[in-house]
Amino acid sequence: MEFWIDMLQAILQTALSPITAAFVIAAIGLNIHFGFTGLMNIGQAGFMLVGGYGFVISVMNGVPLFLALLISVLASAAFALLLGIPTVKLRGDYLAIVTIGAAEILRMTARLANLTPFTGGPSGIQSPKFREQLNALSPLPEGRTSFLGLEYVNTGVDDWWTRILAWGLVAIFLVFTWLLIRSPWGRVLKGIREDEEAVRSLGKSPFSYKLQALIIGGVMGGFGGILMSLPAAINPDGMGRATTFNLWMIMLLGGAATILGPLLGSILFFVLRLVITSVASEYIPGHILSAQQAEILAWILIGLMLMLLVIFRPQGILGNKKELAFNV
Template identity: 40%
Template sequence: MNWIGIIENTIKALIGINAVYFALAAIGLNVQFGYAGLLNFGQAAFMACGAYGLGMTAHYFQINMWWGVLIGLGFSLVLALLLGVPTLRLRADYLAIVTIAAAEIVRLVVRSVRFNEYFNGSDGINNFGGPFQRLGSVDWRIFDQVQLFKLNPQQRDYGPSLTIPGVDWTINVEFTGRQLWALIVGWGLVLILGSFVYMLMRSPWGRVLKGIREDETAVASLGKNVFGYKMSALIIGGLIGTFAGFMLALDRGSVQPDNYSRDVTFYILTALVLGGLATVTGSIVGPMIFWAVFQFADVFLREAVGREGITLFNLRILDTTQVGPTNQILIGMLLILLMVYRPQGLFGNRKEMAIDAR
């Protein structure tokens, strides 16, 4: 069993780009679901808006990628309005139905051969991440004196090295310059947007939003515009989720429709519940733990199975082709145990959940 490789892969997953874009999406979903009580099962659609807005701008129009950021945010704003205006005045389950359907509509539209001219079908849009990656190789300095960093996109030895005494283990967590640049930008965005949501939820606006989650009739009786608060929460959460689409597209330099399927939203929701609803810490740490556990289980199972598979009484019960589904089963079982023994998540507040339950 290659324990060093397992640990290295687990640490890389803990802080890797998948954890970054899940954290960004979970922060946005937390505004909608954790704080406002809006059942949004279509966060992947907002991510797709950001990714395709950026990809189309860079690939087809050949203009600055910052315009692509604005266009992607514009797409998400329009999507939030289209989803919210007809449904937010109704019961929460109607929004859930509409959002999961809208996410699939967005994915199938960009995947359709009818719109190949704009979205390139299932192949997606490729090779547009160059300008972003070149920013990482710039000599970043403070007042032209103190060098912050200058990354070589192809160099592979960026990252910490840890020697564990007594067992003669050296653990190397290595990233290429390209990967490290994406991580620097991504975790910077997580810090900025997480701080923004933290302060926002401690403002009068945030307190009203939590009141709507608990009893919107009582809030409406105080003269507050419940629909307006719900709409603003849907928009803000969707726009934050758009940045997750930006980071995934920029890291890969491409965008494909199947990267934004409904499964993605449910994985993000799982990570958010793992960390804890209505907490900024939970929406960040939850995705990190989710991906670390997911990667650990995957690599561990592959090491345990090996080429020969696992047999019992001359019957092969597990081989390499079954590792992926088995890993998902284990993650599902862990989630069930979490919901039974700690339903508020790792960082959630049980008292707040009890208030909401009434």
């Protein structure tokens, strides 16, 4: 019984984690790229890296917090322009190859030993070095607070203040996306996804709209990178291919071209991994399945679940099958 009580507490802890919120926001951006526009972006982690490092490096060089956020946004938008202008006309697999290649170039560049004074190299940068300004904005009193069985410091590293900010941003981006997709601009995006030539015949420029979508989704990815760095550190290897693939799993699980799909998908993704790992470690003897093997088992089962979902419910949990027409 104690195990299951601890399990419920761990599930709540995972669901409220800033990392979960970071993946929600990055998945919302990816959903704008693929779900609503039909862009096969396999390099969303690159936007997370650019946005995250843009913020962290700026703050560590004495730039005020809100100006550092603006620099992060501009860095993500600039990366989208540099990536999108020559490639956004590509379709399907070609765009996927370019985006994953660009993201990997960024990751390997950030890992360079020569850039250690700026990026921290392979080890990255620990969050206490760049969190001072953020902590200073906290309206919470000093000390620790217990809520729903979870106890954290009010302000600091891995704190309630970070969780409030993270999930507040999730709410803002969800509402923003809902308003954006309901607007005439959003309807043009859906038209491009379904039939680009028809949109062009109406006098609209698919290239322009695709580039705008790439910028907006990329900026959201940048915010995801910032949030991902706040609890512990920013690290280039934490924003590699695996991160992008996890974002795709989250989006497809919750449902592409839905507003709440990234939110549901992210929570389910992290909770499922936690439950499978914990149950396997608790009930399967260590000489049969070690803790490391339990983690591998979790990934295998999640992969199988995703395969079954794509086969039998390709629209995801919240998706609409009518939204699955893609012009790729």
